[in-house]
Structure formats: structure tokens, C-alpha cells
Amino acid sequence: MVNFNRKPKDGTKRQFIIEEKDSPEDYPHIWGVNPSYIHVNNNIVIARIIGLGVLIIFYISSLFLLTSQLIISLISGTIILILFILVFHEQLFFFGSIGFFSFRRINVVDPFKNIIFGINKQSPSTILISNKKDLVHTALKLFRIEVIPENVHASITLFVKALSGYKNMVRFTYQVIQTPIYSQMYKGESLQTSIYFCVFYTVNGIPTHNRFEMLRKKLDFLGNALRNNFIGNFHHFKIALLSGSALVNGLRTYFFKTDSPLHEERSSKKINLSFMIKLIFCCGIVIFSGILLGFLKIPFLFIFLINLVLIIILMFLWWRESLYMISRNSALRNYAIVNPFNNILFFRHRGISDTLFAHINNNLLLGIKMFNLNFAFPPPYCNNDKFIQDIMSQKVSFGYTSINSPIPFSIFYDEGLDFLTRKTINDLLNSPWRVQTTIDEINWLAIRAGVWRTMLNISAIEFKRIDSLDKNTILNLEEQLSSKAEILQSAFNSTFFNYGLVQLRREKLVTGVMCEILKNNEFTLTGTHLSYLLFQGKSLIHLIEIVDELKKGVTTRIASEFNTPLNLQNNIIMGNTVNTEVLEEEMPFGFTLEQVQNVLISNGTAPHRELFMMKLISELAIEGIPGLVFDYRGTWSKLLTYFKGSKFEDRFLYFKLGKAFILDPLKSDIPYDKDNADFLEYMFDVYA
DSSP states (O other): OOOTTOOOOSSOOOSOOOOOOSOGGGTTOOBSSOOEEEOOOHHHHHHHHHHHHHHHHHHHHHHHHHHOOHHHHHHHHHHHHHHHHHHTGGGOHHHHHTTTTOOSSEEEEOTTTTEEEEEESSOTTOEEEEETTTTEEEEEEEEEEEEEESSOOOOHHHHHHHHTSTTTOOOEEEEEEEEEOGGGTTTOOOEEEEEEEEEEEEEESSOOHHHHHHHHHHHHHHHHHHHHHHHHHSTTOEEEEOOTHHHHHHHHTTSOOOSSOBOOOHHHHOOOHHHHHHHHHHHHHHHHHHHHHHHTTOOHHHHHHHHHHHHHHIIIIIOTHHHHHHHHHHHTTTEEEEBTTTTEEEEEETTOTTOEEEEETTTEEEEEEEEEEEEEOSOOOOOSHHHHHHHHHTTOEEEEEEEEEEOOHHHHHHHHGGGBOHHHHHHHHTSTTOOOSHHHHHHHHHTTTOEEEEEEEEEEEEEEEOSSOOHHHHHHHHHHHHHHHHHHHHHHHHHOTTEEEEEOOHHHHHHHHHHHHHTOSOSSSSOOOOEEEEEEHHHHTTTSOOOGGGGGSSEEEOOOOOOOOSOOOOSEEEEEEEETTTTEEEEEEEEOHHHHTTOOOOSSOHHHHHHHHHHHHHHHHHTTOOOOOOOSSSOTTHHHHHTTTSTTGGGOOOOOBTTTBOOOSSSOSSTTOTTHHHHHHHHHHHHO
């Protein structure tokens, strides 16, 4: 429960005030401006700053007490601070955002060097994304829409409302990716569209087998909840749960698929140079601290305890990777380590801070520009159909990723209260129907289909086949990409006139690309430093709607109803019924033995009729019912191959005319054949 004694702040700090009417259609307008925040974990940042500050102050004060030289003490403390920053600069987002160590023309970037990917051996549809630097472990399941019905639309409102329920609280990602077809890039501008839904769950801490098992089980529960909502609200859609290689290729997003996920040992098991430098530096810090405490005449027991606390602080705040290296083997024994990006080199070009380049297979250059939604205000009714239509008609390769997390009422109260309209605040806190109990909180959220933290990223992508990587090629791609990015931004602004985008640069661009590829924003301990907004579910549906324009890039079918009985009496199985609601096989279907005696096979092509008869004969053989087949084309030998090695192999007798059967041209095999003389005359006429 939250504290309902809180009153709204005085003053008029907000520029947008919307007075709501009593009409039920207007209840989604509860905010003057949608709350917008930076996705960052301030607690860990503050803890690191305080810990480092205390350490530097301790060194300066200790040296001053020992030497009485303030300047030497300050210089020594500054040197230690600089060394600390150099060693642990990867933990400091600030230096990455200003282009730290980017003096080269081409600066290689490895977004996934601290990420371990693993496919669960028991559940191939689950992939583990483990950040060894931050000890953040995310598991996800990925669904892809393969068929969209031509004449039916999904019930997005009910879908969002169900996922936001207090018993589910399912975080999910909706993503649309449009890229060229790799094999046809030289032949024209053929594009393919992929639509994904992703469910994910995250835990923090030292990796252990039990923790990863708990993570898998929790994800299975969330995956089932998402799948159940697909069945109930996406009628006649075919949505496939990806697993194995298909799941790995789903993460590659716009880097095209790979034939098989490759095992990667470098990042998961080997100790690299960076690890050794941190080990030596931390050991030096502990030893130096012990020496200073010894000169200060501190008892040995206190020195030991202080150094122990220092080691714990260093490991948990700055060097969490060391804890990962200790326990990785036992924790990952149920996972097959893969590397989806083994053939990709990421880099940035000097002077181009808003583009991340990727060199794929040494023959393809890719450029990415990205925008992040950081502002919105009502009215929210801006459908994305016109936006999708504009960019698809202009052949723009793009990525559209909406990462959505439902929040409980207590978080909404803390983050959203100050942005509410005056009428909503009065209804919430002071009116006779104000929210007072947990049931009131649940109902208040349910009528709005929940309140969601939404991070929306939109990217423009450009591809170019190359023979060699040089400056002119990069600049040429950058010019084309800039044009596509302007089209993308203009189309968005024309459709979502009350939304604001900001272009990502440097380190924010890298984290934005990681969000789009990993399909979540929980892969780092300190946060992505990108903006997210609070939306009601009633407004969120306009950002994740599967619009008709997407049917151009996905298989479509006319929806039809077929209700399968709960049980079917079958002796001979010929196939399975198809559930037309989800386009999946449902129940075995066939014939009874009585029905087989009256089967009439007609229509269709001759090969299809023959295959149907082969299936029928094979099922009869399994049931032990004899049959006689006259094979005039020699194609029925397929049955022998089909049953080879099975217990039914010896039930087939195969006779070939001229070998197993020999025809006597002078004598009929039929006793008392009245036409035998005519038969002989015929044979003599032929062979005389």
C-alpha cells in the first residue's frame, strides 16, 4: 500500500493542463504531460561515487598524516584516482558518452564483449543473456508472427490489459524489423518484414545453478501467460515460438541469419588481459591500503577487517566480473554457449557520433541511426499505421522496438502523481470514490489497462555490399543513411505530432542498439541511460498495434472458422486437424475401418492421389489389414523404404513382373480357359 496522505505540490510547474470531462471516453487523459524519466540505477552510481570518494580521501589523509606534505598527498590521491578511472572506465558511462579513447579514425566497438549467450539444453526456446561485468542475468523467449489474417484484427486492448494484471505483470517487447533480402540485394530493393513479441525476466547476483533454474521456471510461467493471451486475443494469427538456431537468428535482428549458432569459448571461459590488469590493480590497492594502515599503527586484526571490507566493496561495486569467473562453470552446465555475432565487427567513424557501423562477413557494410522517444502529451490517439505506410512505401529499412513493463500502483504513485491533471488528482485523493484499498488500486489500474513504463526506439538502417572497407565507402553509406533517417523522423513527426524524439549518439547509441538486438532494457546494472515514459494501457495500444500495412511483408490468409470435436474415432490416422484460431495442428484425424471400405478418391493431381493411397495402405499395414497393390509406374517401392528397419518391414511382399511373375506366352494359367485357342492365335500373329 502507498501513503495516501500525500498532497499535490503547490504552484504551476507544468505547462500543459487538460481539464477532463465526465464522459467515460475521456478517462485516458489523466496526464498533462506523460511522465518521462531516464532509465538509470542511481543507487549503484551513488554507491560507486561514495565508495571511490571515501577511498581517495583515506589515501590523501593517510599520506598527509605520514608525510605532512599536503601537495604530495593530493598528487598521490589524484594519481590513484586517474589510475582507478583508467582501469574501470568501462563502468563509467560518462566517459563513453563523451567519446573516451576515440582518437582513431575508426574506433572498434564491441557491445557484447561482456555478454554471454546460452541456449538452455532442456528448453531450447529459452536463451540466457548474462552480463558477466554487472552480474545481471536475463532470460527471454521470442515469438514471431508468421501469418496475419486478412479480415481479422487482434484485440490489442484486452491483450495489454491481461498482461498488466496484478497476478501476471508480464514485461514484453513488441518489435518490427524491415530489412532487405540478403540474396536479392544485387537484384533490387526486395524487403522482408519480421514481427516479434518477446517476454523476458531478469535476476541479479552471483550466477548459480539454482538461480538460473529459478529464472528458467519463472520465464516458462511468463511465456505461458503470453502464449495464452495470443490464443485469446490474436484470433487466426499464426505465432511461432522460436527455439535453437531460429531463436539465435531472431536476436541477430538486422544482421541476417546464420546457418547455425557457433560455440564461443573466448568470452565465457578465458581470462583476458583486461581481467589481469584489474586483478593486479585491485591487489595493489589492497596491499597499499594495508601498508598505510600498518604505518598508522593500526592493529593487525583491524587491518585485516578493513582490507576484507575493501575487497568486498571492490568486487561488488567495481569488479563483479571476478565473482562471475568463480562460479561460471557450475551455473552454465545446462546451457550451450553460443555467439550470435561472431562474424560482425562494430565500429564508429571519427566525426560521426550518431551512427554505429557494422562490417558483416567482410562483404557487407551496415549503418544504424537511432531515435529514442523522450516526450509525449495527450491526446494519445495517434495510430502508427500511417507512419508504417510512409516508411514502407519509401523502401526505408527500419527497426521499431517498444519495450513495455507494467508497474504496480505504488510506483505509479511515486513517479506519476506530480504529472496528473487537477481533476485526476482530486478524484484519486479527495473524492468520495478515491483510491483507498488494494482492491481500489487494482480496479483503478485495470480500467486503464494498466500503467506501463515504455521505452520506444526507432532506427533507420542502410546496407551496402562492399569489396573493401575504406573511408569513401563509409562516407557514402553515411550520406544515404542520413537521408533515410530524415525520412524516418519526418514520417514519425507527421503521424505522432504530440510525441518527441531525440537522436542517440555515442554510448547511448550503442546501448540503444543493444536494446533493439537483445529485445529488453535490463541487461545492465546501471541502466541504459535512455528515456522511458509512463503510458496507460489505453494509450500504449496505439504504439503496438499490428496495422494492415504490415501484411505486405508477412504471409496473410483469409480467416475461417472450424470447430474441432473434442474427440474423434480413428482407426487409421491420415493427418491432424488444424486449429484455425492459432493455425496449429490440434487433433489426429483419419478413418474408421468401415469408412475405409467406402473411400472414393477423386479430384486433385495424380501424384497427390497416389500419395494419399500410399498413406492409406501404410496405415492399413500398421493395423495388420492386408492389401493388394498393382504398381504400374514403380513408385510404390517408397513404402519399403518408409518401413525399413521397423517391425512392419516383413509385412510387405513385393513381386516384380518378369522376375517374381513369369508369363507363359503359349499356355494360360487359367484352368479350362475357353479362350486359350484365341490367345494362341493372337500370340502367333504377333511373334510369327
